[in-house]
Every structure is written in structure tokens, then in C-alpha cells.
Amino acid sequence: MEFIQQMINGISLGSIYALLALGYTMVYGIVKLLNFAHGDILMLGAYAGFFILTFMGVTPASMLVAFIFSMTICAILGIVIERTCYKPLRTSPRIAALITAIGVSTLIENGARVIPFMGPNPKQFPTFTSINYDVFGINISMVQIVVLGVSIILMVLLNYIVNGTKMGKSMRATSYDMDAAFLMGINVNKVISFTFAIGAALGAAGGILYATAYPQVQPYMGLMPGLKAFVAAVLGGIGSIPGAMLGGFILGVAETLTKGFISSKLADGVAFGILILILVVKPAGLFGKNTNEKV
Amino acid sequence: MINLKNRAFNILTLTLVSTVIFVILLILQYFKVISEYTGLLLTLAGIYVIVSLSLNLITGFTGQLSLGHAGFMCVGAYTTAIAIIKYGMPIPIALILGGIMTALFGLAIGIPTLRLRGDYLAITTLGFGEIIRVIIVNLDSLTGGAAGLKGIPTFSNTGDFIIDAIIRFSWVYIIMILVIAVIHNLINSSQGRAIISIREDDIASTSMGVNVAYYKVYAFTLSAFIAGVGGGLYAIFFGYLNPAMFGWLNSVNFVVIVVLGGMGSITGTIIAAVVFTYLQEWLRVFADFRLVIFGLALIILMIFWPKGLMGNKELSITGFIRQLRSGEFSPRQIKTKWNEFRQKKGRKKDGRAD
Numbered sequence: 178m179e180f181i182q183q184m185i186n187g188i189s190l191g192s193i194y195a196l197l198a199l200g201y202t203m204v205y206g207i208v209k210l211l212n213f214a215h216g217d218i219l220m221l222g223a224y225a226g227f228f229i230l231t232f233m234g235v236t237p238a239s240m241l242v243a244f245i246f247s248m249t250i251c252a253i254l255g256i257v258i259e260r261t262c263y264k265p266l267r268t269s270p271r272i273a274a275l276i277t278a279i280g281v282s283t284l285i286e287n288g289a290r291v292i293p294f295m296g297p298n299p300k301q302f303p304t305f306t307s308i309n310y311d312v313f314g315i316n317i318s319m320v321q322i323v324v325l326g327v328s329i330i331l332m333v334l335l336n337y338i339v340n341g342t343k344m345g346k347s348m349r350a351t352s353y354d355m356d357a358a359f360l361m362g363i364n365v366n367k368v369i370s371f372t373f374a375i376g377a378a379l380g381a382a383g384g385i386l387y388a389t390a391y392p393q394v395q396p397y398m399g400l401m402p403g404l405k406a407f408v409a410a411v412l413g414g415i416g417s418i419p420g421a422m423l424g425g426f427i428l429g430v431a432e433t434l435t436k437g438f439i440s441s442k443l444a445d446g447v448a449f450g451i452l453i454l455i456l457v458v459k460p461a462g463l464f465g466k467n468t469n470e471k472v
Numbered sequence: 473m474i475n476l477k478n479r480a481f482n483i484l485t486l487t488l489v490s491t492v493i494f495v496i497l498l499i500l501q502y503f504k505v506i507s508e509y510t511g512l513l514l515t516l517a518g519i520y521v522i523v524s525l526s527l528n529l530i531t532g533f534t535g536q537l538s539l540g541h542a543g544f545m546c547v548g549a550y551t552t553a554i555a556i557i558k559y560g561m562p563i564p565i566a567l568i569l570g571g572i573m574t575a576l577f578g579l580a581i582g583i584p585t586l587r588l589r590g591d592y593l594a595i596t597t598l599g600f601g602e603i604i605r606v607i608i609v610n611l612d613s614l615t616g617g618a619a620g621l622k623g624i625p626t627f628s629n630t631g632d633f634i635i636d637a638i639i640r641f642s643w644v645y646i647i648m649i650l651v652i653a654v655i656h657n658l659i660n661s662s663q664g665r666a667i668i669s670i671r672e673d674d675i676a677s678t679s680m681g682v683n684v685a686y687y688k689v690y691a692f693t694l695s696a697f698i699a700g701v702g703g704g705l706y707a708i709f710f711g712y713l714n715p716a717m718f719g720w721l722n723s724v725n726f727v728v729i730v731v732l733g734g735m736g737s738i739t740g741t742i743i744a745a746v747v748f749t750y751l752q753e754w755l756r757v758f759a760d761f762r763l764v765i766f767g768l769a770l771i772i773l774m775i776f777w778p779k780g781l782m783g784n785k786e787l788s789i790t791g792f793i794r795q796l797r798s799g800e801f802s803p804r805q806i807k808t809k810w811n812e813f814r815q816k817k818g819r820k821k822d823g824r825a826d
Binding site for chain 1: 531535536537539581584585588591592594595596598599600602603606607610720721724727731735760761763764766767768769770771774775778
């Protein structure tokens, strides 16, 4: 029973990682850039939700407003970051873009620390009073249902965008071969910006969910989830959308199982262990293709 | 034969120059021409130079971004401190032990991640830097946990404040010179050329017969070793350790230093590390804004000035002396050069007028 309980906790946490991992994997799939600032987008999204919820109080309607507001803000921010910081470096060596991403991440984290109404101190995130449902002796909280429900809705939506719309088709084409896509008349710049926007919006939603599950917000809150989401993306095969979802769930479950049965202190180390393991055993990830570099 | 003569000349000049700088700095400190505070900063700058050079070896020369150098310092610092406090080892052995321990960690991270192409090293080292702090907090019987490790004996305890300061400075300075010599010689050897070829194009270097994975792990392990020694010096320098001293922002600091100095330049890194140490002290008044400035600086540097101060060039004392001796800077030479320069400029102007 305890095991199933932990599994459910893990799936709920894993859905947040999955949302974040999707942002990593889509951006990586298209521009081959490891967007370190993605974890900080989670933080900004959580803060945006925090302001709306403190302003409007916690009701289902205000939750909806918070999600839409923070996803829009972060999508715009994602585009701005991509246009100003990453676009000038698209043709430079990869390490230059990586270092810029570190710079963006440092800038956002510490920018949040000095902005007066955000500040360095953790703030209590307003959440709804949680009701616990008892299903055959297993405790399922309202928060977990909301987290899982919202994540699944967003993932279905993403799946539709990528597989069912013209923009999604362009995205797939661009990630397959950017130059060829450009020659076929696809506006590659627009596609890249769109990808950053979607990734950031998912990250923002993940941020609100994360803050609902662990009810506080602070400027460095995105660092660890961002790191774990990256591990989830690698685990599923970086560049693969279903892989990122599965990777997120596996990572969430692994973490809560460690927390529940081994030691709560080791929980942060588990993601790291999984990363090393996957790099040793199957570097392409669960859903990744083994590609050979061509000159 | 000429090569051997050149080498002897290089070694002699460089030893002489570094000794002269060393003696001058010692005299300045002894007679209090520079204040104790400046002396402390100089010593700290030496440690920063050591760790930044180790990061430059892997990031600038090998082209693999490492974001865990604060974590490596942390391992080295704790190993050295524990070896001294708990086992009473002399400082040199404790420092080497710290380096070896860190190198083992580097090896354990490097082997799985570096045989792959791509940016796995960056994220793995970032993860390592975070995890190592969790481990140290949890091993509190050995490391003092979150409260920190106190009572690390300093380099010397003569009772005379100035003598202590000078001994402390000498330790750091001499190890720094050794590290510079090791990295400089490595980069100018056949191994160094293999390492640089990986940065330039790893596929091309594979086809030329360079064992890419081996050299990447080699450079990374050496880099970890040096960072560990730097961490050990840091531990003895402060006499107190706390996991919070080695946070992720410290790793970013070293990246800023390497980028500012120029990725792939030893002298650039040295200059940048010294400037950075002072800058950090001056900017202390700005508190949290300091880190905002660093983040912004990284972005702006990468977009507008990716070469940094020195690019991949070096300031060479021996090269300068050779130029002097070959008459490059004789008044007549300078005059002809100046004339050439002016003519060129004039021609350019004419071209534009057309």
C-alpha cells in the first residue's frame, strides 16, 4: 500500500518534471542548445502565478487566470531571450551559446533577487485548502489531482500542436534539418521563436504546479527542478517529445521512492545517479535514435 | 641544438622574471608598502588564478564547458582540511591528497560523459557541484555538516603577523607558478596539440589519429586535480570551510574569469583572475547587483566580444626579449614601421575618397 502511495506521489511530481523536460527537449531538438535558463523560467512562472493568486485569492477561476497570465508572460519572455541572447550566436561555436545561457540564467536568478517585490527571501505560495480523498486506503490529495490533470491537458495540447498543425509540421521539419527546411520556404526564425515560446509556457505552467505542490517561491527555486528535468529529457532521449514525458514520470517516481524507502537526503542525488547510468548504458536515451556524426 | 638553446633561454628568463616579481612583492609586503588587506587580496587572487587556469584547460583549450569547478574546489578543500586536522598530515602531502581525491572524482565523471559528443559535461558537472554539497552536509561526522569545518591550521604560526602573511603568500605564489608551468608546458607539447585539435574540430582530429575521448578525460582529470589543489589552498587560507562557500555561483565566477581573459590564453586568465578578485571586492557595495552584473557581462561578452581580453594569444616575455634583441624595436626600425603605417593609412583614406 505504501508503495502505491509513493507511486502516486511520484507520478504527480513526475508530471511537473515532464512539463519542464518538454521545454528542454524541444529547444534542444531544434537549435541544439542546452537552455540553462529554462529552470529560471519555471521560477518566473511561479512568481507570476504568485502575484495573481495573492491579488485575486485562490478560486478555480483565479487559478485559470494565473495559468494563462503566467504562461503568456513567460512565452513572451522566452521569445525575447531567444531573440536577444541566442539568435546572434546561432552560427558561433556551441560553447559560446552555452556560456550565454549560463549568463541568462545568472541574470534572471539574481535579477529576481534584486527586484524589490520579488526579493531574496522565500515567500509563501497561496494554495487552495487541500482535500484528501481516500481511495482503497490510498491518500490522494486535491493538489495531486490538479497537478496531474493540468499536466495531462497541456501534454495533449502540445501533442496536437506538434502533430496536428501546420506550425507543428514546420517544427518537425526544422528539427529534422534546419537548412533543408529553410530552403523549402519555412520561416526558420519564426519556428525557433515559437518553440522557445511553447517551451517557456510549459515551464511557466510547471512553475505554478511546482509552487502549488511545494508551497513557496524563491529566486533559486528553478535550479534543481531544471536540472532534474534535463536528466528526464536525456533519459527519454533528448529531442524526443514522448521520451521527455516518460523520462519525467520515471524520474519523479524514482525520486519519491528514494525519499520514501531509502533516505530523503539522497533524493536529490538520485537524478544525478540516473544521469550517469543512462550516459554509460544508453547515451541516446530510451526513445532516442542512435545517430552517427557525419562530416 | 638551437632548439635546446632556445629552451634553456626560455626557462632561465621565465624563472628569473617570476623570481624577481616574487621578491618584489615580498619586499613590498614586508615593508608595508602595500597594505595587509592588499596582500590578502593578492594571495586570494593567486588561488583564483590556479582554479581559473584549471578551468581554462578544460573549457578554453579542450572546448568542454565545466560548470562544477566550485564543486571540485570543495572536494579538494575538504580532503585537505580533514587530512590536516584529523590525520595531522603536513601541508604539501595534504594538498596533493586533495588534488588526487578531486582527480578521482573528475575521472568518475569524465569517463561516462566525455566519451560522448555534446554538452553532457556541462550538465553533469553542474549536477555534481550541487550534489557534492548535499553529500558534505550529510557526512557531518567527518565534515562538520552545514555548520562547517573549523580550526584548520594556517600555513605557519610564527606569531609575527607580517611573516605569517608572507609565508602564506609564498605558498600560494609558488604553487601558482608551478601550475602555470605545468599547463604552459602541456599546451606546447604533442599532447597539448592533440587537446587543442579537439577544440578546433573533434571529427577532424579523430581522423588524424587523435584519441579524442582519452585526451578529453586526460585534460579533465588534470583540470580537476589542479582545482582540488586550489581548493586545498583555499581551505588553509580561510581556516574555515562551509558547503555554502562552494555554491553554483562560484562556478559561474570562474567561467566569467575564463571568458573575460580569453578562452585558450594563460596570460589572459591570469590577468582576468587578478582583476576579477579586486573587482569582486570593490563591487561588494553593490551586494546582490554584483551577480546581476556578472550575468549581464557574460551575455554581452559572448555576443560582442567572444575573444575576451587576449583571445587565444599570449603575452610572451621571452618573445618580447627576442624581439628586442633582434633589433625589432631599434629607433630606426620603429621609424620605418611608423612610416609604413602612415602610408597604409593614407592609402586607405585615398581609397575611400575614390
